[in-house]
Amino acid sequence: MTRRIYIFDTTLRDGEQSPGVSLNTGEKLQIARQLARLGVDVIEAGFPVASPGDFEAVRAIAREVRGVTVAGLARTSFHDIDRAWEALREAEQPRIHTFIATSDIHLQHKLRMSREQVIEAAAAAVRRAKGYVSDVEFSAEDASRSEPDFLCRVLETAIAAGATVINIPDTVGYAVPGEFARFIGEIRQRVAGMEKVVLSVHCHDDLGLAVANSLAAVAAGAGQVEGAINGIGERAGNVSLEEVVMALYTRRDQFDCTTGVHTEEIYRTSRLVSNLTGMPVQPNKAVVGKNAFAHEAGIHQDGVLKERTTYEIMNPKMVGISQSSLVLGKHSGRHAFRDRLAELGYDLSGDELNKAFGRFKNLADKKKDITDADLEAIVEDELRPVPVTYGLDYLHISSGTTVVPTATVGLKKGDELLEEAACGNGPVDAICRAVDKVTGVPCTLVSWGINAVTAGKDAIGEVTLKITENGGKPYIGRGISTDILEASAKAYVNAVNKLLWETGRVKGEN
Numbered sequence: 001m002t003r004r005i006y007i008f009d010t011t012l013r014d015g016e017q018s019p020g021v022s023l024n025t026g027e028k029l030q031i032a033r034q035l036a037r038l039g040v041d042v043i044e045a046g047f048p049v050a051s052p053g054d055f056e057a058v059r060a061i062a063r064e065v066r067g068v069t070v071a072g073l074a075r076t077s078f079h080d081i082d083r084a085w086e087a088l089r090e091a092e093q094p095r096i097h098t099f100i101a102t103s104d105i106h107l108q109h110k111l112r113m114s115r116e117q118v119i120e121a122a123a124a125a126v127r128r129a130k131g132y133v134s135d136v137e138f139s140a141e142d143a144s145r146s147e148p149d150f151l152c153r154v155l156e157t158a159i160a161a162g163a164t165v166i167n168i169p170d171t172v173g174y175a176v177p178g179e180f181a182r183f184i185g186e187i188r189q190r191v192a193g194m195e196k197v198v199l200s201v202h203c204h205d206d207l208g209l210a211v212a213n214s215l216a217a218v219a220a221g222a223g224q225v226e227g228a229i230n231g232i233g234e235r236a237g238n239v240s241l242e243e244v245v246m247a248l249y250t251r252r253d254q255f256d257c258t259t260g261v262h263t264e265e266i267y268r269t270s271r272l273v274s275n276l277t278g279m280p281v282q283p284n285k286a287v288v289g290k291n292a293f294a295h296e297a298g299i300h301q302d303g304v305l306k307e308r309t310t311y312e313i314m315n316p317k318m319v320g321i322s323q324s325s326l327v328l329g330k331h332s333g334r335h336a337f338r339d340r341l342a343e344l345g346y347d348l349s350g351d352e353l354n355k356a357f358g359r360f361k362n363l364a365d366k367k368k369d370i371t372d373a374d375l376e377a378i379v380e381d382e383l384r385p386v387p388v389t390y391g392l393d394y395l396h397i398s399s400g401t402t403v404v405p406t407a408t409v410g411l412k413k414g415d416e417l418l419e420e421a422a423c424g425n426g427p428v429d430a431i432c433r434a435v436d437k438v439t440g441v442p443c444t445l446v447s448w449g450i451n452a453v454t455a456g457k458d459a460i461g462e463v464t465l466k467i468t469e470n471g472g473k474p475y476i477g478r479g480i481s482t483d484i485l486e487a488s489a490k491a492y493v494n495a496v497n498k499l500l501w502e503t504g505r506v507k508g509e510n
């Protein structure tokens with residue numbers, strides 16, 4: 001029978017333990033509201049004894065957020081538990097979550113307690129919490145490095161004292177999946193009363209295994225998974241809840257489990273958490289990264305255009321992303337290029353398409369992100385009906401504060417390469433003079449302007465300039481390049497070509 005897995009979100013407690021993250025009450029409330037919309041079963045709102053601010057945040061969430069269990073963390077000390085209850089008392093479904101470490105390393109070096117003392121503290125804490133609420137979670141911190149016999153004794157004691165949820169944290173992300181699954185299986189078998197409570201896991205990502213360990217635990221019978229949105233948390237973070245939820249859904253054939261999560265809210269939740277915590281989401285992060293549903297490779301793009309599922313195992317809509325994106329770059333192919341141009345209103349085929357595609361590939365070699373504006377500039381340039389009498393073959397500039405600007409240009413006229421060099425007041429002036437020498441048509445540069453067609457350091461510059469011959473009709477030329485001097489040269493040559501064409505000095509083919 002399909003099992004229901006409870007999703008326990010600790011973004012606001014363990015997630016907030018990420019170095020550099022501190023959320024105020026208002027921010028925590030916003031995230032808690034969104035978590036409720038997302039449909040998690042439990043929101044661990046904070047550690048009330050940690051600070052007055054944390055206490056207030058837990059209290060505000062407990063007061064306002066409905067339809068979800070609100071938990072507060074507490075050490076085994078009665079003061080922590082009392083504060084947790086004070087913060088949680090207005091919650092619709094309060095849960096006190098108390099914990100103590102069970103590994104010898106922690107007992108000896110951190111707690112400086114004997115095993116018997118830990119057992120007593122665990123029992124007393126659960127009883128104390130039980131005096132306030134019916135729903136008490138007990139965690140054996142560093143469980144995965146604890147000696148199994150002792151761990152089982154602690155867990156049995158907590159259950160006998162009234163714990164309703166037993167959590168097995170892999171606190172330092174030490175476990176590996178097969179071992180962790182066996183560990184969970186052993187706990188289920190050996191601990192008396194385990195069948196009456198929810199068995200939970202809480203995995204950290206120090207070895208990048210938090211998702212694998214959580215899933216292995218679910219397969220071994222765990223009924224609750226604890227984690228944080230975007231996988232934030234102490235050190236390398238907690239398990240990323242969205243990854244666990246989507247893995248359980250996408251591979252339901254393997255797990256036969258459901259959750260109460262409304263997956264379409266995942267992306268929105270991820271953005272909110274990232275924005276309010278100031279922790280960016282890496283682009284290649286599973287499920288919510290910027291590239292999670294983006295395709296750049298031509299073969300993949302072609303596949304996705306023909307049938308999305310060729311390269312997507314999840315529908316982006318399922319996680320709240322409206323559609324996958326085909327990112328145009330140097331690895332893209334004609335199918336995706338033509339598709340994007342069609343979206344922009346350009347219907348190119350045959351030779352036109354090939355030429356524009358060639359220019360796009362050249363640009364993509366120079367520029368990381370090709371935007372729609374880049375494409376428009378390329379296509380417009382390609383479709384411009386001016387015969388190319390002269391074409392820029394190469395350009396060399398020598399310029400600086402202590403040298404006379406000098407330009408050497410190579411222009412192609414048919415198969416012929418014509419080369420000239422000239423000095424000028426500045427590099428653009430030098431380019432114009434060198435071009436004039438090649439064409440034999442001395443022109444005057446009337447105006448010159450540049451626009452960044454696209455944003456960023458590697459933006460394309462579009463140079464638009466105006467020339468005249470002997471003060472006659474002005475001709476406008478336009479050139480684009482990531483190099484503004486190259487764009488200037490192209491623009492100047494473009495204007496000269498127009499002049500030659502319109503004054504009937506050349507016959508060309510468009």
Ligand SMILES: CC(=O)SCCNC(=O)CCNC(=O)[C@H](O)C(C)(C)COP(=O)(O)OP(=O)(O)OC[C@H]1O[C@@H](n2cnc3c(N)ncnc32)[C@H](O)[C@@H]1OP(=O)(O)O
Pocket residue numbers: 014017047049050051074075076077099100101110111112141171234
């Ligand atoms: C695995 C986890 O994520 S556990 C949760 C970790 N989160 C946090 O620590 C964030 C919030 N913490 C805090 O604000 C502070 O640490 C406080 C308020 C809880 C405690 O602050 P302080 O009283 O100054 O103690 P400090 O943090 O320096 O040391 C922790 C003390 O708690 C003890 N302790 C640790 N865990 C437990 C526990 N589960 N039960 C009882 N005592 C514990 C330690 O042994 C140490 O005791 P000592 O002072 O007798 O040596």
Ligand SMILES: CC(C)C(=O)C(=O)O
Pocket residue numbers: 014099139140141142167169170171172202204
């Ligand atoms: C408090 C417990 C559950 C914890 O965060 C951990 O052990 O990682």
Ligand SMILES: [Mg+2]
Pocket residue numbers: 014169171202204234238
């Ligand atoms: Mg933790």
